[in-house]
Amino acid sequence: MSQLIAEHVSKTYDGARGPVHALSEVSVRIGQGDFVVALGASGCGKSTLLSLLAGFQSPSSGRVSVDGVAVTGPGSDRGVVFQDDALFPWLTVLDNAAFGLTLRGIPSQQRRERAKEMLALVGLSAFAQHRINEISGGMRQRVGLARALTANPSFLLLDEPLGALDALTREQMQTLILDIWQKSGTGMFLITHSIEEAVMMSTELLIFSPRPGRIVSRHYFDFARRYAAGESARSIKQDPAFSQARSLILEHIIAQTEAV
Ligand code: ADP
């Protein structure tokens, strides 16, 4: 079982008006089957952490590794999905989903077969030949997920993928992502602003302090595993334990904002 690990990573940017300490001494361990969620105010370094895990940039100090091997750049073992779907509007849904494999030189027929399977997984089989500008925002995020999944990654890194969606679509996407997690056994790292989403989806929830981002507390929940084991999201959210967990996290978030 693969593990994606950040050990004591810090990141300082050369900002236009001097150094920006974005992240300080952050350690995270994402095993396959884990669902790690990062919650914290805007600007506290969550996306920076994700880009270090993805290998888009390197830490100023500390280390990111997969199974003991240092991460030096992006890799097909780590799929990434952003809030802004970053799809090609002139390509079809199928070609967008297959795109990740294009870069890896996999033959066209094989690419399309794999992409079709992933479109089926996200419920988009009927839309394979549509263009991106013909489908809704929620569907675009599902194409982004399918594209990230075609390379069969061990880890999925999701930067507020549901932030721009309406409430109902968002809830449907949450359960879809949990279904994918359950079926694929992928290790998940999700950034969100929604406390309810964080509590519902996480096996480990990380609360960040404002800049420089540090992890101020970690919370372990079993709601995502209960969903994966067959309980409905509705029944879980009606459980008093769920509201208690939500209130607890809200308290922690408020404490962070007041500490500024
Ligand atoms: P979050 O995702 O939690 O909102 P970010 O990781 O995007 O936070 O940003 C953390 C801090 O680092 C912010 O103050 C942001 O302005 C700064 N920052 C992010 N990227 C860069 C960059 N490339 N150059 C300079 N500063 C940056």
Ligand code: MG
């Ligand atoms: Mg961000």
